[in-house]
Amino acid sequence: MTPRPLAKMLLSFLLPSVLLGGTTDAVSVGKVPPEFVGGPWLNAPAPLTLAGLRGKVVIVNFWVYSCINCHNSLPTLSSWYGKYHDQGLEIVGVHTPEFESDKPTDSVQASLKADGVTWPIVQDNARTNWNAWGIHSWPTFIVIDRQGNVRASHVGEISSRFPGAIPGLDATLRSLLAEK
Amino acid sequence: MKVWTALLLASLIGGAHGAVPSRSVPAVTGPATSAPTMLVTFEQPASVHVNARAPSTVTVTSGQYSQVVALTGEPDPLDPEKNYRRLDDAAVIVTLKPGSTVSLLIRLYVCDGTVGICRVEEHRQAQRLRPGLNRIVVKVGTPTPARPTYLSPRT
Numbered sequence: 609m610t611p612r613p614l615a616k617m618l619l620s621f622l623l624p625s626v627l628l629g630g631t632t633d634a635v636s637v638g639k640v641p642p643e644f645v646g647g648p649w650l651n652a653p654a655p656l657t658l659a660g661l662r663g664k665v666v667i668v669n670f671w672v673y674s675c676i677n678c679h680n681s682l683p684t685l686s687s688w689y690g691k692y693h694d695q696g697l698e699i700v701g702v703h704t705p706e707f708e709s710d711k712p713t714d715s716v717q718a719s720l721k722a723d724g725v726t727w728p729i730v731q732d733n734a735r736t737n738w739n740a741w742g743i744h745s746w747p748t749f750i751v752i753d754r755q756g757n758v759r760a761s762h763v764g765e766i767s768s769r770f771p772g773a774i775p776g777l778d779a780t781l782r783s784l785l786a787e788k
Numbered sequence: 789m790k791v792w793t794a795l796l797l798a799s800l801i802g803g804a805h806g807a808v809p810s811r812s813v814p815a816v817t818g819p820a821t822s823a824p825t826m827l828v829t830f831e832q833p834a835s836v837h838v839n840a841r842a843p844s845t846v847t848v849t850s851g852q853y854s855q856v857v858a859l860t861g862e863p864d865p866l867d868p869e870k871n872y873r874r875l876d877d878a879a880v881i882v883t884l885k886p887g888s889t890v891s892l893l894i895r896l897y898v899c900d901g902t903v904g905i906c907r908v909e910e911h912r913q914a915q916r917l918r919p920g921l922n923r924i925v926v927k928v929g930t931p932t933p934a935r936p937t938y939l940s941p942r943t
């Protein structure tokens with residue numbers, strides 16, 4: 609590997625972690641995160657709660673469909689959802705827009721269809737979840753264990769372009785899914 | 789730096805407060821009249837992309853006066869999905885008297901090619917209008933510290 613891609617990989621893994629470590633007290637590892645609020649919920653017959661998801665490993669993905677780095681991360685999430693959903697993995701997307709153009713439910717639904725996103729999504733147009741969880745940038749990923757505790761987090765794209773964090777997150781998911 | 793200038797005429801005739809011009813007229817090198825014109829130019833590092841999937845804007849306000857201009861830019865030829873833009877310069881004619889002080893808010897939807905994070909970046913400054921051209925240089929990727937670097941709670 610040439611130095612430049614190596615440096616890029618290290619930056620993609622380390623810098624977001626540093627940013628997260630300094631700015632997201634509400635979702636620190638070991639803590640119980642705030643309950644979901646708001647809506648509407650898409651890809652779900654009824655609103656989900658973290659309490660109701662106890663017993664599952666949950667990835668909470670703060671994103672917005674117009675965010676390119678979020679969009680590029682969807683295939684990685686889809687891959688995990690396909691591999692691990694039957695073993696107890698759930699993904700919850702918290703769709704938090706900054707721009708009015710990203711807020712209409714119809715637009716979000718169209719993007720979910722176009723991108724093949726099938727996991728539950730809660731619209732967070734008022735930024736209530738975003739603020740309560742102390743999130744600061746798109747995309748942010750929070751991994752919650754079967755007991756409802758935060759066990760890992762990552763800020764930044766996870767994709768073939770930014771693969772640095774994927775092996776660690778994948779290993780974490782497998783480890784948490786193995787816990788009973 | 790390649791300079792494209794977009795002349796934005798929304799406020800030449802009164803009543804355009806808050807309007808977002810639907811199109812721009814390119815290629816002027818300076819004001820045709822003595823009306824103050826703000827020429828906003830961007831220094832954009834190669835690894836910092838402006839995301840075209842939502843609007844980046846320049847907002848000029850002074851008292852009841854308000855003008856919002858949507859920024860334009862050329863697609864990055866290296867981006868196959870044509871989401872990334874290299875921002876054009878923006879020339880904003882301000883229908884206020886020279887000597888007026890305006891507040892400038894430049895709001896950019898930035899996606900970083902190094903760490904994989906998208907954010908909304910805001911640059912703010914006050915400007916006393918001089919007759920003719922008022923040049924503003926914005927360093928993309930270095931917002932003013934008065935506002936958070938990353939999309940953040942409004943607290």
